[in-house]
Amino acid sequence: MLQNMEERQPSRENTLDNTVRVETFSDGVYAIVATLLVLELRVPVLSVINSTEFLHALRDLVPEFIAFAVSFFTVGIYWVNHHYFFHGVQKSDWKLLWSNNHHLFWIATIPFTTQIVGKYHTLKWAVGIYGFDMALAALSIMMMIHYVFFHSKLMYPGFPEERKRSEFRRGMRGVYLYFIASALAFINVYIALAIFIIVPLMYVIPGLLNDHSEINL
Amino acid sequence: MLQNMEERQPSRENTLDNTVRVETFSDGVYAIVATLLVLELRVPVLSVINSTEFLHALRDLVPEFIAFAVSFFTVGIYWVNHHYFFHGVQKSDWKLLWSNNHHLFWIATIPFTTQIVGKYHTLKWAVGIYGFDMALAALSIMMMIHYVFFHSKLMYPGFPEERKRSEFRRGMRGVYLYFIASALAFINVYIALAIFIIVPLMYVIPGLLNDHSEINL
Amino acid sequence: MLQNMEERQPSRENTLDNTVRVETFSDGVYAIVATLLVLELRVPVLSVINSTEFLHALRDLVPEFIAFAVSFFTVGIYWVNHHYFFHGVQKSDWKLLWSNNHHLFWIATIPFTTQIVGKYHTLKWAVGIYGFDMALAALSIMMMIHYVFFHSKLMYPGFPEERKRSEFRRGMRGVYLYFIASALAFINVYIALAIFIIVPLMYVIPGLLNDHSEINL
Amino acid sequence: MLQNMEERQPSRENTLDNTVRVETFSDGVYAIVATLLVLELRVPVLSVINSTEFLHALRDLVPEFIAFAVSFFTVGIYWVNHHYFFHGVQKSDWKLLWSNNHHLFWIATIPFTTQIVGKYHTLKWAVGIYGFDMALAALSIMMMIHYVFFHSKLMYPGFPEERKRSEFRRGMRGVYLYFIASALAFINVYIALAIFIIVPLMYVIPGLLNDHSEINL
Numbered sequence: 001m002l003q004n005m006e007e008r009q010p011s012r013e014n015t016l017d018n019t020v021r022v023e024t025f026s027d028g029v030y031a032i033v034a035t036l037l038v039l040e041l042r043v044p045v046l047s048v049i050n051s052t053e054f055l056h057a058l059r060d061l062v063p064e065f066i067a068f069a070v071s072f073f074t075v076g077i078y079w080v081n082h083h084y085f086f087h088g089v090q091k092s093d094w095k096l097l098w099s100n101n102h103h104l105f106w107i108a109t110i111p112f113t114t115q116i117v118g119k120y121h122t123l124k125w126a127v128g129i130y131g132f133d134m135a136l137a138a139l140s141i142m143m144m145i146h147y148v149f150f151h152s153k154l155m156y157p158g159f160p161e162e163r164k165r166s167e168f169r170r171g172m173r174g175v176y177l178y179f180i181a182s183a184l185a186f187i188n189v190y191i192a193l194a195i196f197i198i199v200p201l202m203y204v205i206p207g208l209l210n211d212h213s214e215i216n217l
Numbered sequence: 218m219l220q221n222m223e224e225r226q227p228s229r230e231n232t233l234d235n236t237v238r239v240e241t242f243s244d245g246v247y248a249i250v251a252t253l254l255v256l257e258l259r260v261p262v263l264s265v266i267n268s269t270e271f272l273h274a275l276r277d278l279v280p281e282f283i284a285f286a287v288s289f290f291t292v293g294i295y296w297v298n299h300h301y302f303f304h305g306v307q308k309s310d311w312k313l314l315w316s317n318n319h320h321l322f323w324i325a326t327i328p329f330t331t332q333i334v335g336k337y338h339t340l341k342w343a344v345g346i347y348g349f350d351m352a353l354a355a356l357s358i359m360m361m362i363h364y365v366f367f368h369s370k371l372m373y374p375g376f377p378e379e380r381k382r383s384e385f386r387r388g389m390r391g392v393y394l395y396f397i398a399s400a401l402a403f404i405n406v407y408i409a410l411a412i413f414i415i416v417p418l419m420y421v422i423p424g425l426l427n428d429h430s431e432i433n434l
Numbered sequence: 435m436l437q438n439m440e441e442r443q444p445s446r447e448n449t450l451d452n453t454v455r456v457e458t459f460s461d462g463v464y465a466i467v468a469t470l471l472v473l474e475l476r477v478p479v480l481s482v483i484n485s486t487e488f489l490h491a492l493r494d495l496v497p498e499f500i501a502f503a504v505s506f507f508t509v510g511i512y513w514v515n516h517h518y519f520f521h522g523v524q525k526s527d528w529k530l531l532w533s534n535n536h537h538l539f540w541i542a543t544i545p546f547t548t549q550i551v552g553k554y555h556t557l558k559w560a561v562g563i564y565g566f567d568m569a570l571a572a573l574s575i576m577m578m579i580h581y582v583f584f585h586s587k588l589m590y591p592g593f594p595e596e597r598k599r600s601e602f603r604r605g606m607r608g609v610y611l612y613f614i615a616s617a618l619a620f621i622n623v624y625i626a627l628a629i630f631i632i633v634p635l636m637y638v639i640p641g642l643l644n645d646h647s648e649i650n651l
Numbered sequence: 652m653l654q655n656m657e658e659r660q661p662s663r664e665n666t667l668d669n670t671v672r673v674e675t676f677s678d679g680v681y682a683i684v685a686t687l688l689v690l691e692l693r694v695p696v697l698s699v700i701n702s703t704e705f706l707h708a709l710r711d712l713v714p715e716f717i718a719f720a721v722s723f724f725t726v727g728i729y730w731v732n733h734h735y736f737f738h739g740v741q742k743s744d745w746k747l748l749w750s751n752n753h754h755l756f757w758i759a760t761i762p763f764t765t766q767i768v769g770k771y772h773t774l775k776w777a778v779g780i781y782g783f784d785m786a787l788a789a790l791s792i793m794m795m796i797h798y799v800f801f802h803s804k805l806m807y808p809g810f811p812e813e814r815k816r817s818e819f820r821r822g823m824r825g826v827y828l829y830f831i832a833s834a835l836a837f838i839n840v841y842i843a844l845a846i847f848i849i850v851p852l853m854y855v856i857p858g859l860l861n862d863h864s865e866i867n868l
Contacts, residue, residue, distance in 0.1 A: 021674060021734050023238060028682030031245030034325060035253065036686065041329045043336055051342050058342075072325060076318040083238050083314070094858055097734070101727040108685060108723065112692045119694055125702050125709075207311055240455060248462030251542060252470065258546045260553055268559050275559075289542060293535040300455050300531070424528055457672060465679030468759060469687065475763045477770055485776050492776075506759060510752040517672050517748070641745055 015091040015154065022092050022100055029104045030079045033111060037068045037075075040115045066197070067118035071110055073200040078107060078137060081171070085145055090156045099144035106137040117193075127189045131182030131196065138175040145171060174199070232308040232371065239309050239317055246321045247296045250328060254285045254292075257332045283414070284335035288327055290417040295324060295354060298388070302362055307373045316361035323354040334410075344406045348399030348413065355392040362388060391416070449525040449588065456526050456534055463538045464513045467545060471502045471509075474549045500631070501552035505544055507634040512541060512571060515605070519579055524590045533578035540571040551627075561623045565616030565630065572609040579605060608633070666742040666805065673743050673751055680755045681730045684762060688719045688726075691766045717848070718769035722761055724851040729758060729788060732822070736796055741807045750795035757788040768844075778840045782833030782847065789826040796822060825850070 041064055044057030082103075089096075113133040120126035148154050149164040177199065185192035258281055261274030299320075306313075330350040337343035365371050366381040394416065402409035475498055478491030516537075523530075547567040554560035582588050583598040611633065619626035692715055695708030733754075740747075764784040771777035799805050800815040828850065836843035 016734070016738055021678060021737075024241060024675060025678045025682055025730060025734075027238060027242045028245055028679055029686055031242055032249055032683055032686040034321070035246055035249040036690070038325050038329050039253070039256075039690075043329070043332045046337070049337060049340065051340055054337060054340050054342055058346075069322070072322055073318070076315070076322075079242060080311070080314050080318070083233070083242075086238075087233055094731070097731050098727070098855055098859060101724070101731070104685070105720070105723055108689050112689050112694070115694045120697075120700060120705060123700065123702055123705050125705055129709075204315055208315060241458060244455060244459045245462055248459055249466060251538070252463055252466040255542050255546050256470065256473075260546070260549045263554070266554060266557065268557055271554060271557050271559055286539070289539055290535070293532075296459060297528070297531050297535070300450070300459075303455075304450055421532055425532060458675060461672060461676045462679055465676055466683055468755070469680055469683040472759050472763050473687070473690075477763070477766045480771075483771060483774065485774055488771060488774050488776055492780075503756070506756055507752070510749075513676060514745070514748050514752070517667070517676075520672075521667055638749055642749060 015093045017091055019086055019089050019092045022097060023086055026082060026100060026104060027079075029107060030075060030082070033107055034072050034075045034079075036111045037071050037114055040064060040111070040118060041068060063121050064115075064118035067114050067121070070196055070200065071114040073204065074134065074196075075107065075110060077200060077203055078103075078141060081141065085141075085148075088156055088159055089148060089154050091154045093152065093154060095147055096144065096152070096154060099140070099147055103137065103140040103144055106133060106140050109133055110137065121193060122189060124186045124189055127185035127192045128182050131178055131185055131192055134196070135175060135178035135182055138171075138178055142168070142171050142175055232310045234308055236303055236306050236309045239314060240303055243299060243317060243321060244296075246324060247292060247299070250324055251289050251292045251296075253328045254288050254331055257281060257328070257335060258285060280338050281332075281335035284331050284338070287413055287417060288331040290421065291351065291413075292324065292327060294417060294420055295320075295358060298358065302358075302365075305373055305376055306365060306371050308371045310369065310371060312364055313361065313369070313371060316357070316364055320354065320357040320361055323350060323357050326350055327354065338410060339406060341403045341406055344402035344409045345399050348395055348402055348409055351413070352392060352395035352399055355388075355395055359385070359388050359392055449527045451525055453520055453523050453526045456531060457520055460516060460534060460538060461513075463541060464509060464516070467541055468506050468509045468513075470545045471505050471548055474498060474545070474552060475502060497555050498549075498552035501548050501555070504630055504634060505548040507638065508568065508630075509541065509544060511634060511637055512575060515575065519575075519582075522590055522593055523582060523588050525588045527586065527588060529581055530578065530586070530588060533574070533581055537571065537574040537578055540567060540574050543567055544571065555627060556623060558620045558623055561619035561626045562616050565612055565619055565626055568630070569609060569612035569616055572605075572612055576602070576605050576609055666744045668742055670737055670740050670743045673748060674737055677733060677751060677755060678730075680758060681726060681733070684758055685723050685726045685730075687762045688722050688765055691715060691762070691769060692719060714772050715766075715769035718765050718772070721847050721851060722765040724855065725785065725847075726758065726761060728851060728854055729792060732792065736792075736799075739807055739810055740799060740805050742805045744803065744805060746798055747795065747803070747805060750791070750798055754788065754791040754795055757784060757791050760784055761788065772844060773840060775837045775840055778843045779833050779836035782829055782836055782843055785847070786826060786829035786833055789822075789829055793819070793822050793826055 041061060044054075044060070046053045046057060110133060113130045116126045117130040145168060149168060177195065181192045181195040184195070258278060261271075261277070263270045263274060327350060330347045333343045334347040362385060366385060394412065398409045398412040401412070475495060478488075478494065480487045480491060544567060547564045550560045551564040579602060583602060611629065615626045615629040618629070692712060695705075695711065697704045697708060761784060764781045767777045768781040796819060800819060828846065832843045832846040835846070
């Protein structure tokens with residue numbers, strides 16, 4: 001706001017001098033996706049209204065509830081990583097905006113694939129597609145990070161090169177893991193499902209227990 | 218923005234220097250949850266279109282409308298408390314982000330449990346589950362507050378220790394109340410339902426009437 | 435951010451030193467309500483897929499499309515007024531937050547009443563309820579404005595008293611108009627419907643045509 | 652915030668001194684529309700649960716998935732252009748707010764027209780209406796830009812006049828293109844559908860490949 005006009009002139013050829021709006025827009029998409037997931041949990045219509053019928057109907061919702069919870073916390077991981085990443089980004093440009101839109105596209109499909117795996121968790125294709133969506137969401141955020149870290153001048157100056165490389169390597173592990181889980185679904189769906197449940201737990205729990213909040217993913 | 222890079226370096230091991238984005242993301246989730254609640258109010262399909270039929274159909278929606286209104290204002294209480302709490306928080310860290318995500322998870326389930334209690338308010342399990350969800354939403358926000366107040370250095374300096382203890386004790390009363398209401402549902406659903414309706418009234422009305430806006434919950 | 439801790443201490447007994455979050459939360463609710471309205475426009479399921487059938491099905495949606503458009507721009511009016519109002523507000527307090535939540539409650543019910551009037555625009559009760567909802571949305575925003583203008587110290591200093599009174603009087607005209615339209619629905623639904631359509635046009639069009647953007651509502 | 656009260660006084664007759672809230676509100680609408688699109692992708696209900704049935708059901712969703720993806724990235728284009736445009740805007744006024752609301756109205760209808768074209772992509776009217784909606788979304792953003800560029804003093808001073816004219820001409824090409832695509836739907840739906848798919852690709856891909864991020868639309 002204090003910069004002179006030479007710098008402030010918006011231009012498709014150069015950079016935007018902050019990242020406020022891309023963060024607001026992304027927060028909106030993450031918040032909506034996380035919250036929409038619960039819309040799939042439809043209250044059962046009971047033929048006879050009593051506790052036995054009601055509990056039976058709820059029991060049938062258990063797989064969908066688990067799918068909702070797993071996707072909610074997995075979207076939470078993407079949001080936390082997005083937040084940490086953008087904390088180091090000073091400016092945005094056209095490629096960053098579109099790399100981010102690409103990532104948000106795969107985030108936006110999560111309610112659909114969550115619904116699929118919630119309903120048909122015994123079908124290898126349903127489980128495989130869910131894992132593939134998660135892998136693409138992870139890959140697309142890493143593509144954005146790769147561009148900003150290694151092919152742009154959008155970071156705050158002084159961010160150590162070694163740190164960029166180690167963060168990038170760490171992030172890529174999640175991508176590999178989801179592609180592998182997606183492939184494993186065609187061998188045994190329960191192994192893939194276990195991975196989907198374990199990843200967020202493995203990611204979140206240790207950081208909450210130790211004092212240094214190291215992240216292992 | 219004016220700080221030098223030593224301080225600004227985002228790091229999973231240390232703190233983020235503001236709470237803007239965690240507040241934006243939370244506002245998004247609260248706003249969506251509050252607004253989604255009304256989606257459950259489905260316009261009745263009338264076999265004969267006349268005022269008598271229409272009013273009968275609306276009358277059948279009364280329990281769902283009450284459930285919507287109660288949940289809307291209860292979500293409002295969580296938002297107001299979240300707002301007041303974060304007003305005293307200077308920085309965020311990984312544990313704060315995840316404590317907050319945990320709280321938002323229970324907030325995100327409110328449209329589901331509201332729908333349940335709106336449809337089956339005579340079933341003890343439906344009413345009990347609604348109260349349990351509310352208790353978990355309250356407990357999870359208190360867990361976040363407990364961490365930030367007593368196990369972190371994220372508050373603005375100078376916040377009095379006595380004040381933290383009294384605010385925490387006051388907040389825990391709501392947690393106990395919802396757990397008790399949830400248990401009472403199995404004795405008599407109407408006592409539990411009365412508590413759900415009275416809590417927001419008790420919380421909001423006195424503050425609007427007196428000039429000092431004391432909060433009693 | 436530059437104020438010292440004495441001022442910054444959040445307290446339920448005193449004021450919050452800005453209005454950022456109440457505006458973000460409100461923007462979220464307004465944006466969601468405006469956008470959810472279109473969810474009611476369900477694509478017709480055609481028994482035979484051809485242009486004639488398709489156009490017939492679309493024609494049946496015309497009343498719902500009009501209801502959607504009218505509610506969208508009416509919500510737009512509330513948002514614009516909310517924006518102009520908060521532009522003059524420096525601080526928030528507990529009563530402002532809850533007056534605002536009360537207003538947002540009536541805003542959140544608009545998708546429901548819009549759906550009612552879109553489906554049953556020939557029923558006096560449906561039209562009356564829509565007008566009543568609009569009147570309560572208008573009344574609740576005026577209650578908030580009344581509190582802030584005349585019973586608080588939350589405005590930027592120097593806002594002229596005469597200006598407050600004239601703005602308040604002007605705003606109350608909308609409240610009366612919607613209560614009257616709501617009552618007129620029981621005499622003739624088409625008069626009430628005409629008012630709902632004319633109000634946004636009357637509010638928006640003249641301001642776009644003349645250069646001084648005077649608002650007549 | 653540092654300006655004195657003479658300048659800050661909100662007034663319907665003069666300008667608001669920033670564009671924060673109109674951007675937040677717009678980001679909300681864009682984020683919701685982009686994310687709601689996926690709600691139309693309903694998980695198929697299978698009579699027999701096996702992979703063959705599941706893949707058949709998914710195959711039937713392909714046109715809707717393509718419609719979702721195309722609309723997502725087209726909404727992304729509007730958001731990116733809106734972001735770049737507002738980056739050069741210093742202040743807002745009543746006409747800007749309403750020009751923006753008008754634009755958001757056509758954005759808000761995109762989930763409806765996307766659903767139509769996803770379900771009935773062989774019907775010329777369905778495809779024509781989709782193109783017409785896109786054309787109106789493009790036209791309405793250009794109307795806002797026209798007002799701000801040529802009939803207001805809302806831009807940061809120093810924005811070159813020649814640049815305004817060239818940006819405006821470039822933007823109008825998209826408007827013409829969508830009106831033409833909409834008309835072509837009545838000759839051959841596949842030509843129109845191809846244009847809807849090619850436009851976002853043509854807009855996004857070249858910018859990602861070259862280093863100067865020139866935009867060709």
